[in-house]
Amino acid sequence: MDDVELIICAIEFISPFHSSCAVQKCQSQVGQLSLLKSTISLGRNANFNHFKAKQLSMIGFRSTLLKHKPIGRLSYRSRLRFSTRALKSPFNGERKIKSGVWVPSIILLGTITAFISKDDNIALDSKQTQGVTVEELRKHNSASEGIWVALNGQVYDLTDFLVQHPGGADIITHYAGCDASLIFNKFHAKDVFSKYLSPENYLGPLIGEMEKAADITEDNDEDRLERIENKPPLAAMFNLSDFEYVAKAILPKSAWSYYSGGSDDEVTMRENNNAFLRIFFNPKVLIDTADIDMSTEMLGTKTDAPFYCSAAAAAKLGHPDGELSIADGCGSENIIQMISSAASYSFDEISDFAKKSTSQWFQLYVHKDRTSSYEMIDACEKKGIKAIFVTVDTPLFGRREKDLRFKVGQTDDDESDETSGGGDDFILSYRDAGLCWDDIDKFKKATNLPIVIKGVQRVEDVLLAIEHKVDGVVLSNHGGRQLDFARAPIEVLADVMPVLREKKLENEIEIYVDGGIRRGSDVIKALCLGAKGVGLGRSFLYANSAYGKKGVVKACELLKDEIARDMKLLGVSKLEDLKPELLDLRSLYSRPIYQSVVGSNYEPLYLPKFKNEDD
The missing domain is CATH 3.10.120.10 (Cytochrome b5-like heme/steroid binding domain)
Structure with missing residues (x-):
């Protein structure tokens, strides 16, 4: 091969810290890659000298230990991605280490070689080179x-x-x-x-040019398109269930089956809301409620109301703007948005799109490669995210049969074996079933952001969370999408708070609840029991799917109006006056008998027939 001048040479450095780097001359006589600056920052860096090389068949570089001064905390394992372009031909490669362990700090030593390095090397695949x-x-x-x-x-x-x-x-x-x-x-x-x-x-x-294959999950039948054309005006939405009704009518079947489904017989999913229906109020009278203040502070962030938009995957299934319009709508109402690890837009796209005044949290699925999780925490710090919510209730997927039935319906293959939990995002397949309390301790040490564990379902784990000094917990069963017959979070909250008060621990941690909330009265019930705030996921997905940003804004307005009205009727003017004595919990634990899939196949016994009755 003739001499080739590399016109672009870059290294992408992915790490939870900035590192100072030194440059040595290469041992090889063939060529040299040198760093123009003494520091390489996170992200893509093009700070390298151009060079020429003969017989360009491989690019290799070595990594050795280097003293550095990590910023703010101990250094973690780092990752490098190296790429070059020779004129119009792209070269892409990934740094490999035979031991499989990333070195914690680096000397960038670039060489052009005609042999494979015994340590680290990058092989330029011919397909990657040519496309x-x-x-x-x-x-x-x-x-x-x-x-x-x-x-x-x-x-x-x-x-x-x-x-x-x-x-x-x-x-x-x-x-x-x-x-x-x-x-x-x-x-x-x-x-x-x-x-x-x-x-x-x-x-x-x-x-070359290639037509994009049709989306087989898209449902463009004439009836659905007609329903979209004739959907009710936004002014006709009087509660959150109205959004769900419209979304069910206009969403493609693929989206509806994914959004609305729970695990197994969906008993827990139904119980989440039903439990709220078994809690009643003891209202006070002759209380001055002329002025209502529902503003609050959650995890150090001020917000206009004690609810937030909880993390939910794949918002683009329902609306092309997906999480972006949710961010826009929440920002307009000063309501906190929790960004999902499984969002249909990237973290950068969502955080960059949001207004500067918008407060956002991030929901973290812990990766098997812990480096990625630390990198994500670092990215949250840089983007101004206010808190990290570590999801702890997904060692594997619950089996969401509505979603699975839809997917099986898209194929005629009798051998199809759908054993997954459903259409969750690709990133979830890298979750770590080995997540434990030690990891939570390490996350706490890695950042100054509040760390909240999401998916707690028992009193004992709340007490453990306090021992491990986490900033908050979310009592949650993943919207009824994980373990069926897990208890409703509002019922768990009713058990948790008396124990914390007895142990004088109620001020040591912030307690949040999600699952089943559909009314402002549900929010008030949770706050009376002792929750700091509540999260809603599906409701915002439905509002966004049906009406985009305007739907999200309307959903926030409806909830605020309901909270304000019910506070007045309850005899309360500010959130701190919401107390357990305003509730009647006597019916809470009287759970109904739920119909299961087995029950739907049951044929009732029949009574004796008269002779003149038809069969």
Whole structure:
């Protein structure tokens, strides 16, 4: 090969800290890559000298220990992604370490070599160098030929990923050899694969024009389109259940089955709301309630009302603006938005889109590779996120049969084996079932942001959370999507707070509740019991799906109006006056008998028939 001048040379440094870097001369006589500055920062860096090389078949660099001064805390493991471009040909590679352990600090030592380094090396795959043609992509459309898929102009080999996909293998094989960007972007943030697939799965850019394959989950039947055209005006929405009614009528079946489903017989999902219906009020009279103040402070952040938009995945399923319009609507009403790890827009897109005045929390699914989790915490700090909510109730998925039934209905394959929990985001397949209290302690040490654990379901775990000095807990069963027959969070709250008061621990931690909240009266009931605030997930998804940002704003307004009205009727003018004695809990634990799937198949016994009765 002739001498090739590299016109772009960059390293992407992914780490929870900035590190000072030194540069040594390369041992090789072939070429040298040198750093222009003494410090490499997080993100993409193009601070390297151009150089020429002969026989450019491989780029290698070595990593050795280097003294550095981490900022703010102990250093964590770091990750490097190295890429170059030689004229018009792209070169992409990933730093590999045979031991599988990332070194905590680095000397960047770039060399151009004609051999494989014994330590760290980057092999330039020919496909990554040249890209993949449309013709070649189309050939790889089966397990025997390989499952290749184009996504947003890039081609990936997903053959080995089929069994890992939380949404099942069928949906991937359907799009084998095609451009699946339409359905991919509907469920996933565009940067998901670049973060969570190994470098070997990336085959390079797509060369040539290819029509995007149709979204098989889209439901464009004439009846649904007519319902969209004739949906009620926003002014006709009088409560949150109205949004759910409209969303059910206009959403594609794929979106509705995903949003509305719970696990197994969906007993817990139904019980979450039903439990609120068994709590009654003891209102006071002759109290001055001329002025109502429902503003509060949650985890150090001021907000106009004691509720927040809880994390929910795949908002783009219901509305093309997805989490962006939710952020916009919540910001307009000074309501906190919790960003989901499984959002359909990237974290950067959502946090950058939000108004400067918008307060946001982040819901963290802990990655098996803890480095990624620390990187995410660091990113939250940089973006001004106010708190980290660590989800602790998903060692694996609950089985969400509504979603699974829809997916099975998209294939005629009798051998289809849908054993996943449903259509959750790709990122969730990397959750860590080994998450434990020690990890929570480490997260606390890694940041000054409040750490809240989300998914607590028993009194004893709240007490443990206090021992581990977490800032808050969310009593939650994941909206009834995990363990069926888990108790309703409001019932758990009624058990938790008396114990905390008895032990004089009620001021040591902030308690939040989500699941089943549909009315302002539900919010008030939770606050009377001792919750600091409540979260709503599905309700905001439905409002956003039906009316976008305006729907989110309207949902916030409706809840605020209901809270203000019910506080007046209860004889309370400010949140701190909401006390347990304002509630009658005698019916709370009288749970009804729920109809199950088994029961729906039951044929009742029949009485004796008269002779003149027809069979």
